[in-house]
Amino acid sequence: MEGSSAESALSVSANSIRITDLTQDGDVLMFAITSQKLNSSAGVCVFREHEDFEWLQQSLFSQENVPGLQGIIFPPLPPKALPLQSNMQTKALKQLGFLALGQDWQGYCKALEFYLQQVATHPTLCKCKALDSFLINSESPGKQRGRKGIFNRLSQAVEEMRKESHKDVDNFFQNERNKNTNITALSKIATEKLIDVVMTEQKLALACGHFSTSLHLCVNQDDAAAVAFSKVCLKLSDIIEAVKQNFEKVASNNLTTLGLGLDLESRYQEAEKEMLFRRTCKLIELETVKKSTEKAKANKREVMEEFQKAVEKEFNLISSVAKEEIERFHSSRVNVLKNFLIGWCEQQLNTARECAELYSQHLEACRNMYSE
CATH class of the missing domain: 1.20.1270.60 (Arfaptin homology (AH) domain/BAR domain)
Structure with missing residues (x-):
């Protein structure tokens, strides 16, 4: 679950990645992701929703020039959170398990934070350009159309x-x-x-x-x-x-x-x-x-x-x-x-x-x- 550090492939420190805040607009959860620039005191803060995380995961699956990509154990992305409504509680519990029980989505934020850290410390996946873009670009990448990856082909x-x-x-x-x-x-x-x-x-x-x-x-x-x-x-x-x-x-x-x-x-x-x-x-x-x-x-x-x-x-x-x-x-x-x-x-x-x-x-x- 944890990998040897390969921070040189990123422009930010993998160990500094944190989800520090969460805002909810209707059914949409927006996560504030902070990190520290390498060899610098400058910090970075971007805002992402679950659709952006899905784009990142799809980008990891879609790398075409990575030898033996199908042999990699990809860090698992937590399922999309469901709105906190009484009629959705059973479905949310079945889909999210423990992540649906915490207050203010703290556990869910921690799970997403751990996911990003695992990707960022993976010796191969940390080299994916999409990861660096996800962590430092202010513009949301989620609406970009992802390429079909190994899971689509399979x-x-x-x-x-x-x-x-x-x-x-x-x-x-x-x-x-x-x-x-x-x-x-x-x-x-x-x-x-x-x-x-x-x-x-x-x-x-x-x-x-x-x-x-x-x-x-x-x-x-x-x-x-x-x-x-x-x-x-x-x-x-x-x-x-x-x-x-x-x-x-x-x-x-x-x-x-x-x-x-x-x-x-x-x-x-x-x-x-x-x-x-x-x-x-x-x-x-x-x-x-x-x-x-x-x-x-x-x-x-x-x-x-x-x-x-x-x-x-x-x-x-x-x-x-x-x-x-x-x-x-x-x-x-x-x-x-x-x-x-x-x-x-x-x-x-x-x-x-x-x-x-x-x-x-x-x-x-x-x-x-x-x-x-």
């Missing part, structure tokens, strides 16, 4: 899902395909389970808020007994409010750390799956060409053999690039997940300490109230 092949079960000639790739299938399924399950946990925490926080508010309705100043009961209700309301705040913080921590990590892991596994499938399609093409060459008549055999060599050369190049990508991917995904897990543990520990301190204060207040 759109027909992608529909033939039977090719996914085609046995590979290389045990390395066959084992990788098997592992990817298993990890992809497990990542989706883990993501769905954590989403259930977060949504339950949010519902509990909402219920606590209603309960805390309802306790205020019990306040009565008619007589001494009512006044005493009112004090208990108010103190209990404060305690329930503290419980509510804890649920909110825990849910927020789950979203901004482990949730984003699982979301990224799941989308990257899908990106690797797509790369492995592209290579499988090329393998099937090579095997078909070999069979055609064997059956070719003598007057056409020489031409077919040359064509076979060209396809075989391309397949070997894709396989070579794919192996490097897989090794790089496995090395970096461990570090990325580790960082998300560390962040998750630290935030939850801090929240637990704050909550324990607050509960202690409420407990002491209750003791003082009954000792009076």
Whole structure:
């Protein structure tokens, strides 16, 4: 997920890329992307919508002079955000997962920011001129018509899902395909389970808020007994409010750390799956060409053999690039997940300490109230 720095291919520092602001106009989200010029204190700020990100991704797919492009694991672009409407919540949750649960699209902005950083640190993709244009040109590139890339050329092949079960000639790739299938399924399950946990925490926080508010309705100043009961209700309301705040913080921590990590892991596994499938399609093409060459008549055999060599050369190049990508991917995904897990543990520990301190204060207040 992370690559060795290749910042010299860009006019800005890859590590400085940030999404610092978000504005919403109807259903359109506009993102403010800032970065730092290389060897300069000058900063750059551009405004992009999701259509512009799609243009960038298509430009990465469409590079024609990059050897073995089909062997690259492309950083996955988060799906387009849907408007925050009650009737769209289920669809948004299905499409965006954790990215649809955060407040003010913070998680979504972080995912887009991470996408740009991954492209900018990729040793090959960072050299794409479209990336530099996307990051520094004030004019939006999204309305420019993109060229058809490898995914368009393979759109027909992608529909033939039977090719996914085609046995590979290389045990390395066959084992990788098997592992990817298993990890992809497990990542989706883990993501769905954590989403259930977060949504339950949010519902509990909402219920606590209603309960805390309802306790205020019990306040009565008619007589001494009512006044005493009112004090208990108010103190209990404060305690329930503290419980509510804890649920909110825990849910927020789950979203901004482990949730984003699982979301990224799941989308990257899908990106690797797509790369492995592209290579499988090329393998099937090579095997078909070999069979055609064997059956070719003598007057056409020489031409077919040359064509076979060209396809075989391309397949070997894709396989070579794919192996490097897989090794790089496995090395970096461990570090990325580790960082998300560390962040998750630290935030939850801090929240637990704050909550324990607050509960202690409420407990002491209750003791003082009954000792009076």
